[in-house]
Amino acid sequence: MSHDPLVIARQTLLEPAGLIGGDIDRVMGQLLSASVDAADVYLQSTRFESWMLEDGIVKEGSHSIEQGAGVRAVSGEKTGFAYSDEITLPTLLEAAKNARAIAREGAQGKREVSGLYRPPQLYLPIDPLQSLPEEEKIALLKRLDEECRRLDSRVEQVMVNLAGSHEVVLVIGQDGALHGDVRPLVRLNVSVIVEENGRREQGSCGGGGRTDYRFFLEEDRAIEYAREAVRQALVNLEAVEAPAGTMTVVLGPGWPGVLLHEAIGHGLEGDFNRKGTSAFAGRIGERVASPLCTVVDDGTLPGRRGSLNIDDEGTPTECTVLIENGILKGYMQDKLNARLMGVSPTGNGRRESYAHLPMPRMTNTYMLAGPHDPQEIIGSVKKGLFAKNFGGGQVDITSGKFVFSASEAYLIEDGKITRPVKGATLIGNGPDVLTRVSMVGNDLQLDTGVGTCGKDGQSVPVGVGQPTLRVDGLTVGGTRV
Amino acid sequence: MQEPTTFAREAKQLEQLKSLVADCLAEARRQGATSAEAGVSLEHGLSVTARMGEVETIEHHRSRGLGVTVYVGQRKGSASTTDLSATAMRETVEAACRIAQYAAEDEYAGLPDRDMLATEFPDLDVYHPWDLDAETAINLAIGCENAARQFHPEIVNSEGASLNTFQGLRVLGNSLGFLHGYASSRHSLSCSVIGQRGDSMQRDDWWTVARDARDMEAAELVGRKAAERTVKRLGARSLSTRQCPVIFAADIASSLLGHLIGAIRGGNLYRKSSFLLDHLGKQIFPAFIRIREEPHLKKALGSAPYDAEGVRTRPHHIVKDGILESYVLSTYSARKLGMKTTGNAGGVHNLVIDPGELDLEGLLKRMNTGLLVTELMGQGVNPVTGDYSRGASGFWVENGEIQFPVEEITIAGNLKDMFMNLQAVGNDVDLRGNTRTGSILLEKMTVAGN
Numbered sequence: 001m002s003h004d005p006l007v008i009a010r011q012t013l014l015e016p017a018g019l020i021g022g023d024i025d026r027v028m029g030q031l032l033s034a035s036v037d038a039a040d041v042y043l044q045s046t047r048f049e050s051w052m053l054e055d056g057i058v059k060e061g062s063h064s065i066e067q068g069a070g071v072r073a074v075s076g077e078k079t080g081f082a083y084s085d086e087i088t089l090p091t092l093l094e095a096a097k098n099a100r101a102i103a104r105e106g107a108q109g110k111r112e113v114s115g116l117y118r119p120p121q122l123y124l125p126i127d128p129l130q131s132l133p134e135e136e137k138i139a140l141l142k143r144l145d146e147e148c149r150r151l152d153s154r155v156e157q158v159m160v161n162l163a164g165s166h167e168v169v170l171v172i173g174q175d176g177a178l179h180g181d182v183r184p185l186v187r188l189n190v191s192v193i194v195e196e197n198g199r200r201e202q203g204s205c206g207g208g209g210r211t212d213y214r215f216f217l218e219e220d221r222a223i224e225y226a227r228e229a230v231r232q233a234l235v236n237l238e239a240v241e242a243p244a245g246t247m248t249v250v251l252g253p254g255w256p257g258v259l260l261h262e263a264i265g266h267g268l269e270g271d272f273n274r275k276g277t278s279a280f281a282g283r284i285g286e287r288v289a290s291p292l293c294t295v296v297d298d299g300t301l302p303g304r305r306g307s308l309n310i311d312d313e314g315t316p317t318e319c320t321v322l323i324e325n326g327i328l329k330g331y332m333q334d335k336l337n338a339r340l341m342g343v344s345p346t347g348n349g350r351r352e353s354y355a356h357l358p359m360p361r362m363t364n365t366y367m368l369a370g371p372h373d374p375q376e377i378i379g380s381v382k383k384g385l386f387a388k389n390f391g392g393g394q395v396d397i398t399s400g401k402f403v404f405s406a407s408e409a410y411l412i413e414d415g416k417i418t419r420p421v422k423g424a425t426l427i428g429n430g431p432d433v434l435t436r437v438s439m440v441g442n443d444l445q446l447d448t449g450v451g452t453c454g455k456d457g458q459s460v461p462v463g464v465g466q467p468t469l470r471v472d473g474l475t476v477g478g479t480r481v
Numbered sequence: 482m483q484e485p486t487t488f489a490r491e492a493k494q495l496e497q498l499k500s501l502v503a504d505c506l507a508e509a510r511r512q513g514a515t516s517a518e519a520g521v522s523l524e525h526g527l528s529v530t531a532r533m534g535e536v537e538t539i540e541h542h543r544s545r546g547l548g549v550t551v552y553v554g555q556r557k558g559s560a561s562t563t564d565l566s567a568t569a570m571r572e573t574v575e576a577a578c579r580i581a582q583y584a585a586e587d588e589y590a591g592l593p594d595r596d597m598l599a600t601e602f603p604d605l606d607v608y609h610p611w612d613l614d615a616e617t618a619i620n621l622a623i624g625c626e627n628a629a630r631q632f633h634p635e636i637v638n639s640e641g642a643s644l645n646t647f648q649g650l651r652v653l654g655n656s657l658g659f660l661h662g663y664a665s666s667r668h669s670l671s672c673s674v675i676g677q678r679g680d681s682m683q684r685d686d687w688w689t690v691a692r693d694a695r696d697m698e699a700a701e702l703v704g705r706k707a708a709e710r711t712v713k714r715l716g717a718r719s720l721s722t723r724q725c726p727v728i729f730a731a732d733i734a735s736s737l738l739g740h741l742i743g744a745i746r747g748g749n750l751y752r753k754s755s756f757l758l759d760h761l762g763k764q765i766f767p768a769f770i771r772i773r774e775e776p777h778l779k780k781a782l783g784s785a786p787y788d789a790e791g792v793r794t795r796p797h798h799i800v801k802d803g804i805l806e807s808y809v810l811s812t813y814s815a816r817k818l819g820m821k822t823t824g825n826a827g828g829v830h831n832l833v834i835d836p837g838e839l840d841l842e843g844l845l846k847r848m849n850t851g852l853l854v855t856e857l858m859g860q861g862v863n864p865v866t867g868d869y870s871r872g873a874s875g876f877w878v879e880n881g882e883i884q885f886p887v888e889e890i891t892i893a894g895n896l897k898d899m900f901m902n903l904q905a906v907g908n909d910v911d912l913r914g915n916t917r918t919g920s921i922l923l924e925k926m927t928v929a930g931n
């Protein structure tokens with residue numbers, strides 16, 4: 001079997017449909033009327049499976065196949081789009097006819113010629129679903145259930161989810177160039193409910209990436225997720241009311257980087273800035289963070305959940321510097337917004353599937369390490385909150401206000417971590433929260449590979465990361481006044 | 482083109498889909514399934530967006546799907562595909578059977594009891610296809626956005642207006658002989674614009690949605706409401722940390738009822754991940770609160786004659802006199818709890834809380850001093866404990882009158898207390914969603930700010 005993603009993509013998406021070079025030219029010919037500036041065809045085939053354990057047994061699994069083609073024609077700022085879940089010449093021609101109707105009043109079209117650059121392989125073109133026999137998938141889930149229950153008798157419920165997908169995509173550019181990618185993705189999640197004296201709490205942990213299921217067996221990763229889920233739940237059994245108000249907050253390393261994703265990441269996506277709807281619009285070159293902060297969006301990290309060899313428009317991914325030493329450097333771009341803003345695409349054009357239009361999206365967004373020892377950071381806080389782990393977040397890119405919710409947090413009193421407090425939402429203002437970062441740890445960590453980002457109803461897998469950060473003044477939404 | 486009265490084309494497609502489902506069930510039996518359930522859907526639609534007075538995107542949607550669940554003895558497996566060919570159907574059944582081979586025996590697994598399946602299929606009037614061409618759609622969206630942009634000089638930018646129309650067919654069948662399908666439609670128009678005052682920008686939106694395009698709000702009205710909401714937010718500031726009464730505006734008050742449904746859903750109950758465990762028959766709201774599921778309302782978005790398993794839906798009380806009268810159960814979760822399904826596989830169908838006497842203005846007067854919340858951010862709700870902490874924006878109210886817009890605050894409490902301390906439900910019912918509620922006044926929450 002070939003290890004060239006393009007060869008696999010042709011074999012998976014073109015050959016079964018009997019599509020040959022001449023057919024692709026016919027579809028492109030149909031799509032490229034005089035006034036079309038850009039066009040592409042996106043073919044995709046995804047196989048997905050999941051297995052679920054609860055009550056100590058693997059109760060069910062599911063399997064799905066999603067396959068189809070999305071056809072797009074762009075004229076100026078206008079986009080026409082049609083898709084079909086059949087990949088055949090007649091359906092592609094029909095979709096092309098519908099998509100290009102947008103361009104009837106556009107400007108004179110031109111053909112951009114893209115090169116045949118082959119990006120490096122950040123992950124192998126493997127099928128994770130085949131990477132373990134079913135018996136071993138089941139055995140893994142059972143072992144995690146047993147481990148959780150063995151760890152503490154207060155564990156009442158254990159739920160384990162294992163999921164994998166094998167996605168093959170082929171992007172056909174308007175010059176007829178083909179870009180293929182084969183994208184494995186796996187994820188494992190353990191969540192537990194613990195109970196003591198009638199009080200119940202939950203804890204969960206998981207991870208994954210663009211690899212296969214054996215990843216979870218290496219370095220005892222899966223067992224670590226189980227231990228971590230139990231530990232978190234037990235900590236929460238002891239949690240007291242969280243404080244309410246603005247205070248110094250120390251954010252732990254890794255997944256708390258969801259701060260960056262919400263506070264600045266979305267606001268730096270090209271579409272919002274071209275349209276001027278982001279609180280960051282027109283601010284390139286301005287100080288938006290303390291000099292300690294350098295933030296990048298990097299789609300080129302091997303095996304990471306947010307990584308891609310090429311984005312969904314065929315552009316190789318990059319490491320894009322968003323903020324350098326506190327100064328706003330750049331936006332994340334897809335082709336359309338890059339062209340309209342007169343800059344280069346950054347490999348951030350992503351889409352949930354063939355049935356959705358691409359737009360600028362994050363990949364792995366993280367802050368580089370700084371000079372401070374994490375212990376020194378905690379030690380510097382007289383009274384504040386240490387937020388170690390988070391759930392999700394949300395942002396209003398226009399007002400800049402963002403939230404993210406702590407799932408494990410502690411009080412800091414006189415430079416020491418003291419009591420655990422209940423989960424609470426933290427709220428701040430994106431364009432100025434990073435200006436209040438007064439210390440940056442030397443302990444950069446990326447998350448374990450569980451993030452999913454939603455925008456305009458489209459979900460894509462992403463990564464985040466950061467070192468320990470001290471933020472002087474963030475509003476903590478507890479109940480204790 | 483649609484035939485507006487007889488829907489002959491749909492009737493023919495429906496028969497084709499029914500035979501596909503029947504074939505799929507037969508194939509499942511051939512491959513060794515003891516029992517099976519299969520569903521198939523077809524959908525097509527058109528979405529257009531307009532921004533700054535011009536068309537921005539036109540999207541033609543066309544999708545289909547087949548899903549099958551098989552039981553081999555007490556072992557369960559599911560599979561789905563977007564390919565409706567006979568080969569894909571066989572392979573999908575095979576994938577489901579293969580999974581069932583590895584799943585554990587589960588004594589509670591299986592199809593619904595035969596006597597729970599729907600046998601009557603009232604016409605819920607949910608199919609009103611809109612024969613809309615792209616040009617008309619674009620003009621409606623542009624008209625909507627123009628009305629918003631011209632509403633006020635402080636409206637300086639726009640995220641655009643979007644018109645969507647969808648129609649689809651769905652057929653469900655199982656090996657107990659259930660086989661039924663129907664057509665439905667859904668049309669929506671939304672608009673979001675941006676206002677600026679000084680250095681700060683605010684956005685807000687408005688939308689309308691209906692089964693029948695004739696029931697939608699006029700495009701210009703949607704635009705004006707979006708602009709009015711945006712302008713009202715300009716000049717927002719934070720509040721100091723305090724405890725005070727809070728009103729959830731009608732369009733976001735539905736989220737509170739959503740948390741209620743989450744807590745009484747069977748899956749969360751048997752997993753013990755609910756703050757309302759063992760609360761059936763107990764008081765969870767003040768005595769004046771009544772909440773019903775009304776699955777058979779004509780033209781409503783949540784209406785359905787049967788649930789995702791073919792179990793008949795029925796109008797019934799969920800909360801009566803403040804007491805929890807019913808959980809929200811599927812066949813499986815009901816069996817786990819030793820109960821009967823409530824016809825809620827896949828969720829609730831139109832949740833309605835009885836409105837009170839006061840409109841929003843009346844509620845503001847009754848609250849006197851407190852916070853009117855018009856937008857919530859984030860997911861800070863712990864389903865196990867009921868602990869609630871979310872980002873919010875809205876308006877500060879004194880002497881029953883709005884004083885100024887607020888933002889960058891959180892509101893926090895515990896849902897159990899919030900439900901018990903519910904003081905009034907407004908009569909300003911938002912009819913757009915699956916949950917119909919007026920604005921809701923709560924006695925007290927913690928507001929965190931600067």
Ligand SMILES: [Zn+2]
Binds near residue numbers: 261454455
């Ligand atoms: Zn996101």
